[in-house]
Amino acid sequence: MHSVAIAQVFDTDLIATSPGVEPRARRAPADRQAPAETGAGNKGRAASATGMPLAGQVLNFGEGRQIYAEGDTVHSFYKVMSGVVRTCRFTSDGRRQIDGFHGEGEIFGLETGGEHRLSAEAVTDCCVVAYRWSGLSALAGSEADMARTVFHLAMSCFERAQEHALLLGRRSAAQKLAAFLLDLGGRGSDNAVDLAMTRQDIADYLNLTIETVSRTLSQFERDHLIALPSSRHVVLRNPVALRGLVD
Amino acid sequence: MHSVAIAQVFDTDLIATSPGVEPRARRAPADRQAPAETGAGNKGRAASATGMPLAGQVLNFGEGRQIYAEGDTVHSFYKVMSGVVRTCRFTSDGRRQIDGFHGEGEIFGLETGGEHRLSAEAVTDCCVVAYRWSGLSALAGSEADMARTVFHLAMSCFERAQEHALLLGRRSAAQKLAAFLLDLGGRGSDNAVDLAMTRQDIADYLNLTIETVSRTLSQFERDHLIALPSSRHVVLRNPVALRGLVD
DNA sequence: CGAAGTGTTGATTATAGTCAAACGGTGTGG
DNA sequence: CCACACCGTTTGACTATAATCAACACTTCG
Numbered sequence: 001m002h003s004v005a006i007a008q009v010f011d012t013d014l015i016a017t018s019p020g021v022e023p024r025a026r027r028a029p030a031d032r033q034a035p036a037e038t039g040a041g042n043k044g045r046a047a048s049a050t051g052m053p054l055a056g057q058v059l060n061f062g063e064g065r066q067i068y069a070e071g072d073t074v075h076s077f078y079k080v081m082s083g084v085v086r087t088c089r090f091t092s093d094g095r096r097q098i099d100g101f102h103g104e105g106e107i108f109g110l111e112t113g114g115e116h117r118l119s120a121e122a123v124t125d126c127c128v129v130a131y132r133w134s135g136l137s138a139l140a141g142s143e144a145d146m147a148r149t150v151f152h153l154a155m156s157c158f159e160r161a162q163e164h165a166l167l168l169g170r171r172s173a174a175q176k177l178a179a180f181l182l183d184l185g186g187r188g189s190d191n192a193v194d195l196a197m198t199r200q201d202i203a204d205y206l207n208l209t210i211e212t213v214s215r216t217l218s219q220f221e222r223d224h225l226i227a228l229p230s231s232r233h234v235v236l237r238n239p240v241a242l243r244g245l246v247d
Numbered sequence: 248m249h250s251v252a253i254a255q256v257f258d259t260d261l262i263a264t265s266p267g268v269e270p271r272a273r274r275a276p277a278d279r280q281a282p283a284e285t286g287a288g289n290k291g292r293a294a295s296a297t298g299m300p301l302a303g304q305v306l307n308f309g310e311g312r313q314i315y316a317e318g319d320t321v322h323s324f325y326k327v328m329s330g331v332v333r334t335c336r337f338t339s340d341g342r343r344q345i346d347g348f349h350g351e352g353e354i355f356g357l358e359t360g361g362e363h364r365l366s367a368e369a370v371t372d373c374c375v376v377a378y379r380w381s382g383l384s385a386l387a388g389s390e391a392d393m394a395r396t397v398f399h400l401a402m403s404c405f406e407r408a409q410e411h412a413l414l415l416g417r418r419s420a421a422q423k424l425a426a427f428l429l430d431l432g433g434r435g436s437d438n439a440v441d442l443a444m445t446r447q448d449i450a451d452y453l454n455l456t457i458e459t460v461s462r463t464l465s466q467f468e469r470d471h472l473i474a475l476p477s478s479r480h481v482v483l484r485n486p487v488a489l490r491g492l493v494d
Numbered sequence: 495c496g497a498a499g500t501g502t503t504g505a506t507t508a509t510a511g512t513c514a515a516a517c518g519g520t521g522t523g524g
Numbered sequence: 525c526c527a528c529a530c531c532g533t534t535t536g537a538c539t540a541t542a543a544t545c546a547a548c549a550c551t552t553c554g
Contacts, residue, residue, distance in 0.1 A: 162408040165346060173509080
Protein backbone atom coordinates (compact mmCIF):
# COMPACT_ATOMS: atom_id res chain seq x y z
CA MET A 1 0.00 0.00 0.00
CA HIS A 2 2.66 2.52 1.03
CA SER A 3 6.11 2.82 -0.35
CA VAL A 4 8.82 2.46 2.27
CA ALA A 5 12.34 3.82 2.36
CA ILE A 6 15.10 4.76 4.76
CA ALA A 7 15.60 8.13 6.38
CA GLN A 8 18.12 9.32 8.93
CA VAL A 9 18.74 11.95 11.50
CA PHE A 10 21.54 14.39 10.89
CA ASP A 11 22.38 17.19 13.27
CA THR A 12 19.34 19.42 13.71
CA ASP A 13 17.78 18.28 10.46
CA LEU A 14 15.98 15.05 9.73
CA ILE A 15 16.76 13.82 6.26
CA ALA A 16 15.03 11.07 4.29
CA THR A 17 16.94 9.20 1.61
CA SER A 18 15.29 7.51 -1.40
CA PRO A 19 11.84 8.74 -0.55
CA GLY A 20 10.20 6.70 -3.32
CA VAL A 21 7.13 8.91 -3.43
CA GLU A 22 4.38 7.82 -5.76
CA PRO A 23 1.62 10.18 -6.78
CA ARG A 24 -1.88 9.32 -5.64
CA ALA A 25 -5.30 10.21 -6.98
CA ARG A 26 -6.88 13.19 -5.24
CA ARG A 27 -10.18 12.66 -3.51
CA ALA A 28 -9.59 9.48 -1.59
CA PRO A 29 -12.82 7.48 -1.60
CA ALA A 30 -12.94 5.91 1.87
CA ASP A 31 -13.26 7.54 5.27
CA ARG A 32 -10.43 5.86 7.09
CA GLN A 33 -7.67 3.40 6.48
CA ALA A 34 -5.47 1.36 8.74
CA PRO A 35 -2.80 3.38 10.59
CA ALA A 36 0.32 4.09 8.62
CA GLU A 37 2.67 1.82 10.43
CA THR A 38 0.32 -1.12 10.27
CA GLY A 39 -0.28 -0.62 6.58
CA ALA A 40 3.36 -0.14 5.72
CA GLY A 41 4.84 -2.83 7.88
CA ASN A 42 8.37 -2.68 9.18
CA LYS A 43 10.37 -3.80 6.16
CA GLY A 44 13.11 -1.51 4.98
CA ARG A 45 14.24 -0.22 8.36
CA ALA A 46 18.00 -0.28 8.79
CA ALA A 47 20.83 1.84 10.15
CA SER A 48 22.12 4.18 7.48
CA ALA A 49 25.62 3.86 6.02
CA THR A 50 26.87 6.97 7.87
CA GLY A 51 25.89 5.53 11.25
CA MET A 52 23.32 8.14 12.19
CA PRO A 53 21.35 7.17 15.29
CA LEU A 54 17.79 7.25 14.01
CA ALA A 55 16.25 5.81 10.84
CA GLY A 56 12.82 6.73 9.50
CA GLN A 57 10.22 5.16 7.29
CA VAL A 58 8.84 7.06 4.34
CA LEU A 59 5.06 6.76 4.11
CA ASN A 60 2.44 8.09 1.72
CA PHE A 61 -1.14 8.98 2.59
CA GLY A 62 -4.03 9.88 0.34
CA GLU A 63 -6.13 12.96 0.99
CA GLY A 64 -8.30 12.59 4.07
CA ARG A 65 -6.54 9.48 5.34
CA GLN A 66 -5.75 9.18 9.01
CA ILE A 67 -2.09 8.95 9.98
CA TYR A 68 -2.76 8.15 13.62
CA ALA A 69 -5.70 8.51 15.95
CA GLU A 70 -6.14 10.21 19.30
CA GLY A 71 -5.26 7.66 21.94
CA ASP A 72 -3.03 5.55 19.69
CA THR A 73 0.18 4.29 21.23
CA VAL A 74 3.10 6.53 20.30
CA HIS A 75 5.58 4.68 18.09
CA SER A 76 7.07 7.56 16.13
CA PHE A 77 7.07 11.22 15.48
CA TYR A 78 6.73 12.50 11.92
CA LYS A 79 8.18 14.95 9.47
CA VAL A 80 6.24 16.19 6.45
CA MET A 81 8.15 15.72 3.19
CA SER A 82 5.37 16.99 0.92
CA GLY A 83 1.71 17.88 1.24
CA VAL A 84 -0.12 19.13 4.31
CA VAL A 85 -1.18 17.34 7.49
CA ARG A 86 -3.60 18.49 10.17
CA THR A 87 -3.54 17.47 13.82
CA CYS A 88 -6.89 17.65 15.54
CA ARG A 89 -9.12 16.56 18.36
CA PHE A 90 -12.84 15.89 18.50
CA THR A 91 -15.00 17.20 21.31
CA SER A 92 -17.95 15.24 22.65
CA ASP A 93 -20.41 17.68 21.09
CA GLY A 94 -19.12 16.58 17.70
CA ARG A 95 -17.01 19.64 16.98
CA ARG A 96 -13.49 19.35 15.70
CA GLN A 97 -10.60 21.46 16.92
CA ILE A 98 -7.65 21.68 14.59
CA ASP A 99 -4.43 22.14 16.50
CA GLY A 100 -2.29 22.92 13.47
CA PHE A 101 -1.55 22.49 9.81
CA HIS A 102 1.87 21.01 9.16
CA GLY A 103 3.56 21.72 5.83
CA GLU A 104 6.77 20.60 4.24
CA GLY A 105 9.65 20.21 6.68
CA GLU A 106 7.49 20.49 9.77
CA ILE A 107 7.25 18.01 12.61
CA PHE A 108 4.11 16.60 14.19
CA GLY A 109 3.18 13.83 16.56
CA LEU A 110 5.97 14.47 19.07
CA GLU A 111 4.77 13.37 22.51
CA THR A 112 6.27 12.68 25.90
CA GLY A 113 3.42 10.47 27.02
CA GLY A 114 2.64 6.99 25.79
CA GLU A 115 -0.32 7.91 23.61
CA HIS A 116 -1.15 10.56 21.06
CA ARG A 117 -3.28 13.34 22.48
CA LEU A 118 -4.45 14.35 18.99
CA SER A 119 -5.13 12.56 15.76
CA ALA A 120 -3.35 13.38 12.50
CA GLU A 121 -4.85 13.33 9.02
CA ALA A 122 -3.67 14.08 5.51
CA VAL A 123 -5.17 17.38 4.28
CA THR A 124 -3.76 16.66 0.83
CA ASP A 125 -2.00 13.64 -0.55
CA CYS A 126 1.21 13.69 1.37
CA CYS A 127 4.49 12.04 2.10
CA VAL A 128 5.78 11.84 5.67
CA VAL A 129 8.73 10.22 7.38
CA ALA A 130 8.05 8.36 10.62
CA TYR A 131 10.95 8.40 13.08
CA ARG A 132 10.83 5.68 15.71
CA TRP A 133 10.55 7.27 19.07
CA SER A 134 10.10 5.57 22.38
CA GLY A 135 9.80 8.75 24.37
CA LEU A 136 12.45 10.22 26.60
CA SER A 137 14.25 6.92 27.07
CA ALA A 138 15.52 7.27 23.51
CA LEU A 139 17.57 10.23 24.71
CA ALA A 140 20.24 8.06 26.29
CA GLY A 141 23.41 9.77 27.37
CA SER A 142 25.51 8.65 24.45
CA GLU A 143 23.27 10.28 21.87
CA ALA A 144 23.74 13.91 22.68
CA ASP A 145 23.43 14.97 19.06
CA MET A 146 20.09 13.33 18.83
CA ALA A 147 18.95 14.90 22.07
CA ARG A 148 19.86 18.28 20.69
CA THR A 149 18.07 17.52 17.45
CA VAL A 150 14.89 16.41 19.09
CA PHE A 151 15.07 19.25 21.56
CA HIS A 152 15.18 21.71 18.70
CA LEU A 153 12.14 20.07 17.16
CA ALA A 154 10.26 20.15 20.44
CA MET A 155 10.97 23.85 20.79
CA SER A 156 9.66 24.65 17.34
CA CYS A 157 6.52 22.63 18.06
CA PHE A 158 6.19 24.55 21.31
CA GLU A 159 6.52 27.90 19.62
CA ARG A 160 3.95 27.00 16.99
CA ALA A 161 1.50 25.88 19.68
CA GLN A 162 2.06 29.12 21.57
CA GLU A 163 1.50 31.20 18.45
CA HIS A 164 -1.70 29.29 17.78
CA ALA A 165 -2.94 30.05 21.28
CA LEU A 166 -2.21 33.72 20.74
CA LEU A 167 -3.92 33.59 17.35
CA LEU A 168 -7.04 32.15 18.98
CA GLY A 169 -6.88 34.99 21.47
CA ARG A 170 -7.64 37.51 18.72
CA ARG A 171 -10.86 39.41 19.22
CA SER A 172 -12.62 39.27 15.87
CA ALA A 173 -13.05 36.84 13.01
CA ALA A 174 -11.37 39.38 10.72
CA GLN A 175 -8.28 39.49 12.92
CA LYS A 176 -8.04 35.72 13.07
CA LEU A 177 -8.36 35.34 9.33
CA ALA A 178 -5.94 38.14 8.58
CA ALA A 179 -3.38 36.54 10.87
CA PHE A 180 -4.01 33.16 9.29
CA LEU A 181 -3.56 34.44 5.74
CA LEU A 182 -0.41 36.38 6.64
CA ASP A 183 1.02 33.30 8.31
CA LEU A 184 0.43 31.21 5.22
CA GLY A 185 1.58 34.04 2.95
CA GLY A 186 4.74 34.50 4.98
CA ARG A 187 5.91 31.02 4.04
CA GLY A 188 6.27 32.01 0.36
CA SER A 189 7.84 35.23 -0.84
CA ASP A 190 5.09 36.37 -3.19
CA ASN A 191 1.56 37.31 -2.20
CA ALA A 192 -0.13 34.27 -3.66
CA VAL A 193 -1.44 31.85 -1.06
CA ASP A 194 -3.08 28.66 -1.99
CA LEU A 195 -5.14 26.97 0.59
CA ALA A 196 -4.64 23.24 0.84
CA MET A 197 -7.51 22.99 3.29
CA THR A 198 -11.27 23.45 3.12
CA ARG A 199 -13.25 26.27 4.71
CA GLN A 200 -14.31 23.79 7.35
CA ASP A 201 -10.65 23.09 8.19
CA ILE A 202 -9.97 26.80 8.48
CA ALA A 203 -13.05 27.29 10.63
CA ASP A 204 -12.01 24.46 12.96
CA TYR A 205 -8.51 25.90 13.23
CA LEU A 206 -9.65 29.44 14.01
CA ASN A 207 -12.62 28.39 16.15
CA LEU A 208 -15.15 29.98 13.80
CA THR A 209 -17.92 28.61 11.63
CA ILE A 210 -17.56 27.91 7.95
CA GLU A 211 -20.07 30.68 7.19
CA THR A 212 -18.10 33.26 9.15
CA VAL A 213 -14.89 32.26 7.37
CA SER A 214 -16.58 32.60 4.01
CA ARG A 215 -18.26 35.91 4.81
CA THR A 216 -15.07 37.40 6.21
CA LEU A 217 -13.04 36.42 3.14
CA SER A 218 -15.75 37.92 0.92
CA GLN A 219 -15.60 41.11 2.97
CA PHE A 220 -11.80 41.20 2.58
CA GLU A 221 -12.29 40.93 -1.16
CA ARG A 222 -14.87 43.75 -1.23
CA ASP A 223 -12.39 45.85 0.78
CA HIS A 224 -9.65 45.05 -1.79
CA LEU A 225 -7.47 43.46 0.89
CA ILE A 226 -7.34 40.21 -1.03
CA ALA A 227 -8.42 38.74 -4.36
CA LEU A 228 -10.10 35.35 -4.63
CA PRO A 229 -9.56 34.10 -8.19
CA SER A 230 -10.87 30.78 -6.93
CA SER A 231 -12.00 29.67 -3.50
CA ARG A 232 -8.72 27.92 -2.76
CA HIS A 233 -6.45 30.60 -4.20
CA VAL A 234 -5.94 33.86 -2.36
CA VAL A 235 -3.88 36.85 -3.47
CA LEU A 236 -2.89 39.27 -0.75
CA ARG A 237 -3.61 42.60 -2.47
CA ASN A 238 -2.85 44.70 0.56
CA PRO A 239 -0.71 42.81 3.05
CA VAL A 240 0.09 46.01 4.92
CA ALA A 241 -3.55 46.67 5.67
CA LEU A 242 -4.03 43.04 6.67
CA ARG A 243 -1.07 43.35 9.01
CA GLY A 244 -2.70 46.46 10.42
CA LEU A 245 -5.77 44.45 11.36
CA VAL A 246 -3.66 41.93 13.23
CA ASP A 247 -1.34 44.04 15.34
CA MET B 248 16.76 44.31 46.41
CA HIS B 249 16.54 40.61 45.70
CA SER B 250 18.09 37.84 47.68
CA VAL B 251 20.42 35.68 45.67
CA ALA B 252 21.40 32.06 46.13
CA ILE B 253 22.67 29.07 44.20
CA ALA B 254 20.59 26.47 42.45
CA GLN B 255 21.58 23.52 40.35
CA VAL B 256 20.33 21.14 37.70
CA PHE B 257 19.93 17.52 38.65
CA ASP B 258 18.64 14.93 36.19
CA THR B 259 15.19 16.00 35.00
CA ASP B 260 14.63 18.25 37.97
CA LEU B 261 15.96 21.73 38.60
CA ILE B 262 16.79 22.18 42.24
CA ALA B 263 17.55 25.37 44.09
CA THR B 264 19.75 25.25 47.17
CA SER B 265 19.64 27.84 49.97
CA PRO B 266 16.76 29.72 48.44
CA GLY B 267 16.91 32.51 51.01
CA VAL B 268 13.34 33.54 50.38
CA GLU B 269 12.13 36.56 52.25
CA PRO B 270 8.46 37.38 52.49
CA ARG B 271 7.29 40.56 50.85
CA ALA B 272 4.31 42.80 51.46
CA ARG B 273 1.34 42.12 49.19
CA ARG B 274 0.16 44.89 46.95
CA ALA B 275 3.34 46.20 45.38
CA PRO B 276 2.97 49.95 44.92
CA ALA B 277 4.81 50.70 41.69
CA ASP B 278 3.94 49.65 38.14
CA ARG B 279 7.27 48.31 37.04
CA GLN B 280 10.71 47.72 38.37
CA ALA B 281 14.02 47.00 36.70
CA PRO B 282 14.32 43.49 35.25
CA ALA B 283 15.29 40.82 37.73
CA GLU B 284 18.77 40.20 36.54
CA THR B 285 19.66 43.85 36.48
CA GLY B 286 18.26 44.36 39.96
CA ALA B 287 19.90 41.27 41.42
CA GLY B 288 23.25 41.53 39.74
CA ASN B 289 25.47 38.53 39.15
CA LYS B 290 26.94 37.98 42.59
CA GLY B 291 26.54 34.57 44.10
CA ARG B 292 26.79 32.55 40.93
CA ALA B 293 29.10 29.55 41.24
CA ALA B 294 29.34 25.90 40.34
CA SER B 295 27.75 23.79 43.05
CA ALA B 296 29.77 21.43 45.20
CA THR B 297 28.39 18.37 43.42
CA GLY B 298 29.57 19.57 40.03
CA MET B 299 26.18 19.88 38.33
CA PRO B 300 26.36 21.66 35.00
CA LEU B 301 23.93 24.53 35.53
CA ALA B 302 23.57 26.92 38.44
CA GLY B 303 20.63 29.20 39.02
CA GLN B 304 19.93 32.42 40.84
CA VAL B 305 17.09 32.62 43.30
CA LEU B 306 15.08 35.80 42.85
CA ASN B 307 12.05 37.28 44.57
CA PHE B 308 9.43 39.49 42.98
CA GLY B 309 6.60 41.42 44.55
CA GLU B 310 3.08 41.15 43.24
CA GLY B 311 2.66 42.83 39.86
CA ARG B 312 6.41 43.17 39.24
CA GLN B 313 7.77 42.42 35.83
CA ILE B 314 10.28 39.58 35.58
CA TYR B 315 11.19 40.26 31.97
CA ALA B 316 9.63 42.17 29.10
CA GLU B 317 8.64 41.18 25.58
CA GLY B 318 11.67 41.81 23.40
CA ASP B 319 14.22 41.50 26.20
CA THR B 320 17.36 39.57 25.42
CA VAL B 321 17.13 36.01 26.67
CA HIS B 322 19.63 35.35 29.45
CA SER B 323 17.84 32.62 31.36
CA PHE B 324 14.80 30.47 31.70
CA TYR B 325 12.96 30.29 34.98
CA LYS B 326 11.41 27.89 37.43
CA VAL B 327 8.75 28.95 39.90
CA MET B 328 9.65 28.04 43.48
CA SER B 329 6.59 29.65 45.05
CA GLY B 330 3.81 31.97 43.97
CA VAL B 331 2.30 32.38 40.51
CA VAL B 332 3.72 34.02 37.39
CA ARG B 333 1.89 35.01 34.21
CA THR B 334 3.41 35.25 30.75
CA CYS B 335 1.63 37.62 28.41
CA ARG B 336 1.71 39.79 25.34
CA PHE B 337 0.11 43.14 24.60
CA THR B 338 -1.68 43.80 21.33
CA SER B 339 -1.59 47.19 19.62
CA ASP B 340 -5.25 47.83 20.49
CA GLY B 341 -4.22 47.78 24.13
CA ARG B 342 -5.57 44.34 24.94
CA ARG B 343 -3.52 41.83 26.86
CA GLN B 344 -3.30 38.16 26.03
CA ILE B 345 -2.19 35.89 28.83
CA ASP B 346 -0.31 32.90 27.52
CA GLY B 347 -0.26 31.01 30.79
CA PHE B 348 -0.15 30.99 34.56
CA HIS B 349 2.88 29.25 35.98
CA GLY B 350 2.69 27.78 39.46
CA GLU B 351 5.16 26.06 41.75
CA GLY B 352 7.59 23.81 39.92
CA GLU B 353 6.68 25.06 36.48
CA ILE B 354 9.05 26.49 33.89
CA PHE B 355 8.60 29.67 31.89
CA GLY B 356 10.70 31.87 29.65
CA LEU B 357 12.29 29.06 27.67
CA GLU B 358 13.08 30.36 24.16
CA THR B 359 15.11 29.26 21.19
CA GLY B 360 15.42 32.77 19.78
CA GLY B 361 17.49 35.59 21.17
CA GLU B 362 14.66 37.56 22.67
CA HIS B 363 11.60 36.87 24.76
CA ARG B 364 8.42 36.74 22.72
CA LEU B 365 6.30 37.38 25.80
CA SER B 366 6.72 39.28 29.02
CA ALA B 367 6.50 37.68 32.45
CA GLU B 368 5.04 39.21 35.59
CA ALA B 369 4.45 38.13 39.16
CA VAL B 370 0.75 37.46 39.79
CA THR B 371 1.48 37.07 43.50
CA ASP B 372 4.65 37.63 45.43
CA CYS B 373 6.83 34.89 44.15
CA CYS B 374 10.20 33.24 44.22
CA VAL B 375 11.77 32.02 41.00
CA VAL B 376 15.10 30.52 40.01
CA ALA B 377 16.76 31.88 36.88
CA TYR B 378 18.89 29.37 35.02
CA ARG B 379 21.47 30.86 32.68
CA TRP B 380 20.65 29.76 29.20
CA SER B 381 22.36 30.84 26.02
CA GLY B 382 20.04 28.95 23.73
CA LEU B 383 20.84 25.76 21.93
CA SER B 384 24.57 26.30 22.08
CA ALA B 385 24.41 25.46 25.76
CA LEU B 386 23.49 21.92 24.79
CA ALA B 387 27.02 20.93 23.92
CA GLY B 388 27.70 17.27 23.34
CA SER B 389 29.25 16.56 26.71
CA GLU B 390 26.17 17.63 28.63
CA ALA B 391 23.72 14.98 27.59
CA ASP B 392 22.01 14.95 30.97
CA MET B 393 21.35 18.61 30.71
CA ALA B 394 20.05 18.24 27.17
CA ARG B 395 17.61 15.62 28.38
CA THR B 396 16.57 17.78 31.26
CA VAL B 397 15.93 20.81 29.16
CA PHE B 398 14.23 18.73 26.50
CA HIS B 399 11.82 17.44 29.07
CA LEU B 400 11.08 20.97 30.16
CA ALA B 401 10.54 22.09 26.59
CA MET B 402 8.07 19.30 26.03
CA SER B 403 6.03 20.16 29.08
CA CYS B 404 5.95 23.81 27.98
CA PHE B 405 4.84 22.60 24.57
CA GLU B 406 2.04 20.47 25.97
CA ARG B 407 0.79 23.29 28.15
CA ALA B 408 0.74 25.65 25.16
CA GLN B 409 -1.16 23.08 23.12
CA GLU B 410 -3.69 22.56 25.88
CA HIS B 411 -4.17 26.31 26.12
CA ALA B 412 -4.87 26.51 22.39
CA LEU B 413 -7.45 23.77 22.71
CA LEU B 414 -8.97 25.51 25.72
CA LEU B 415 -9.33 28.72 23.70
CA GLY B 416 -11.02 26.62 21.03
CA ARG B 417 -13.97 25.98 23.34
CA ARG B 418 -17.26 27.36 22.09
CA SER B 419 -18.80 29.14 25.04
CA ALA B 420 -17.66 31.20 27.98
CA ALA B 421 -19.10 28.54 30.29
CA GLN B 422 -17.01 25.82 28.68
CA LYS B 423 -13.85 27.89 28.93
CA LEU B 424 -14.42 28.71 32.57
CA ALA B 425 -15.36 25.16 33.47
CA ALA B 426 -12.17 23.89 31.83
CA PHE B 427 -10.15 26.58 33.59
CA LEU B 428 -11.56 25.75 37.03
CA LEU B 429 -11.11 22.01 36.52
CA ASP B 430 -7.52 22.59 35.43
CA LEU B 431 -6.79 24.57 38.58
CA GLY B 432 -8.77 22.12 40.71
CA GLY B 433 -6.90 19.18 39.25
CA ARG B 434 -3.67 20.44 40.73
CA GLY B 435 -4.89 19.85 44.28
CA SER B 436 -6.75 16.76 45.43
CA ASP B 437 -9.69 18.48 47.12
CA ASN B 438 -12.30 20.62 45.43
CA ALA B 439 -11.15 23.92 46.83
CA VAL B 440 -9.53 26.18 44.29
CA ASP B 441 -8.11 29.48 45.21
CA LEU B 442 -7.51 31.93 42.48
CA ALA B 443 -4.22 33.76 42.68
CA MET B 444 -5.24 36.00 39.79
CA THR B 445 -7.82 38.72 39.25
CA ARG B 446 -10.92 38.46 37.08
CA GLN B 447 -9.05 40.55 34.52
CA ASP B 448 -6.24 37.99 34.42
CA ILE B 449 -8.73 35.18 33.91
CA ALA B 450 -10.51 37.15 31.19
CA ASP B 451 -7.24 37.82 29.37
CA TYR B 452 -6.29 34.16 29.62
CA LEU B 453 -9.64 32.87 28.30
CA ASN B 454 -10.14 35.66 25.78
CA LEU B 455 -13.28 36.93 27.48
CA THR B 456 -14.19 40.13 29.25
CA ILE B 457 -14.11 40.58 32.97
CA GLU B 458 -17.90 40.98 32.99
CA THR B 459 -18.45 37.68 31.20
CA VAL B 460 -16.13 35.90 33.62
CA SER B 461 -17.97 37.34 36.59
CA ARG B 462 -21.43 36.61 35.18
CA THR B 463 -20.50 33.06 34.24
CA LEU B 464 -19.10 32.31 37.69
CA SER B 465 -22.27 33.75 39.25
CA GLN B 466 -24.35 31.54 36.97
CA PHE B 467 -22.28 28.49 38.01
CA GLU B 468 -23.02 29.35 41.61
CA ARG B 469 -26.77 29.73 40.95
CA ASP B 470 -26.64 26.31 39.24
CA HIS B 471 -24.89 24.84 42.31
CA LEU B 472 -21.88 23.83 40.21
CA ILE B 473 -19.57 25.83 42.43
CA ALA B 474 -19.63 27.86 45.63
CA LEU B 475 -17.97 31.25 45.92
CA PRO B 476 -17.30 31.89 49.62
CA SER B 477 -15.20 34.82 48.43
CA SER B 478 -14.35 36.08 44.99
CA ARG B 479 -10.91 34.46 45.03
CA HIS B 480 -12.00 31.19 46.59
CA VAL B 481 -13.96 28.65 44.57
CA VAL B 482 -15.31 25.32 45.74
CA LEU B 483 -16.18 22.85 43.03
CA ARG B 484 -19.55 21.57 44.28
CA ASN B 485 -20.24 19.41 41.25
CA PRO B 486 -17.02 18.67 39.36
CA VAL B 487 -18.76 15.92 37.38
CA ALA B 488 -21.26 18.36 35.92
CA LEU B 489 -18.48 20.85 35.21
CA ARG B 490 -16.58 18.12 33.42
CA GLY B 491 -19.74 17.41 31.45
CA LEU B 492 -19.76 20.99 30.18
CA VAL B 493 -16.21 20.66 28.96
CA ASP B 494 -16.13 17.37 27.13
C1' DC C 495 -14.07 58.29 56.76
C1' DG C 496 -12.87 58.52 51.90
C1' DA C 497 -10.33 56.77 47.95
C1' DA C 498 -8.92 53.27 44.99
C1' DG C 499 -9.07 48.84 43.37
C1' DT C 500 -11.78 44.76 42.49
C1' DG C 501 -15.90 42.51 41.54
C1' DT C 502 -20.97 42.16 40.44
C1' DT C 503 -25.11 43.24 38.00
C1' DG C 504 -28.16 45.53 34.50
C1' DA C 505 -29.37 47.44 29.79
C1' DT C 506 -28.14 47.67 25.21
C1' DT C 507 -25.44 46.61 21.07
C1' DA C 508 -22.26 44.21 18.06
C1' DT C 509 -20.64 39.95 16.49
C1' DA C 510 -20.73 35.52 15.12
C1' DG C 511 -23.69 31.33 15.21
C1' DT C 512 -27.72 28.91 13.30
C1' DC C 513 -30.87 27.63 9.87
C1' DA C 514 -31.84 27.77 5.15
C1' DA C 515 -31.35 28.40 0.27
C1' DA C 516 -28.76 28.84 -3.79
C1' DC C 517 -24.42 28.87 -6.50
C1' DG C 518 -20.43 26.72 -8.88
C1' DG C 519 -17.42 23.38 -10.02
C1' DT C 520 -16.54 18.16 -10.88
C1' DG C 521 -17.51 13.66 -11.91
C1' DT C 522 -20.91 10.15 -13.49
C1' DG C 523 -24.12 7.93 -16.23
C1' DG C 524 -27.65 8.01 -19.67
C1' DC D 525 -22.84 15.60 -25.17
C1' DC D 526 -25.84 16.91 -21.66
C1' DA D 527 -28.49 16.09 -17.39
C1' DC D 528 -27.82 15.14 -12.95
C1' DA D 529 -26.05 14.68 -8.37
C1' DC D 530 -22.67 15.83 -5.10
C1' DC D 531 -19.67 18.63 -2.63
C1' DG D 532 -17.69 22.75 -1.14
C1' DT D 533 -18.77 27.36 -0.96
C1' DT D 534 -21.41 31.66 -0.78
C1' DT D 535 -25.16 34.49 0.69
C1' DG D 536 -29.35 35.81 3.31
C1' DA D 537 -32.49 36.14 7.45
C1' DC D 538 -32.76 35.55 12.05
C1' DT D 539 -31.05 34.48 16.81
C1' DA D 540 -27.91 33.63 20.61
C1' DT D 541 -23.93 35.04 22.88
C1' DA D 542 -20.68 37.88 24.66
C1' DA D 543 -18.94 42.81 24.37
C1' DT D 544 -19.83 47.38 25.69
C1' DC D 545 -21.39 51.04 28.52
C1' DA D 546 -22.86 52.11 32.97
C1' DA D 547 -23.95 51.90 37.78
C1' DC D 548 -23.26 50.00 42.12
C1' DA D 549 -21.24 46.91 46.01
C1' DC D 550 -17.52 45.20 48.68
C1' DT D 551 -12.52 45.37 50.56
C1' DT D 552 -8.49 47.20 51.68
C1' DC D 553 -5.71 50.79 52.94
C1' DG D 554 -4.35 55.44 53.94
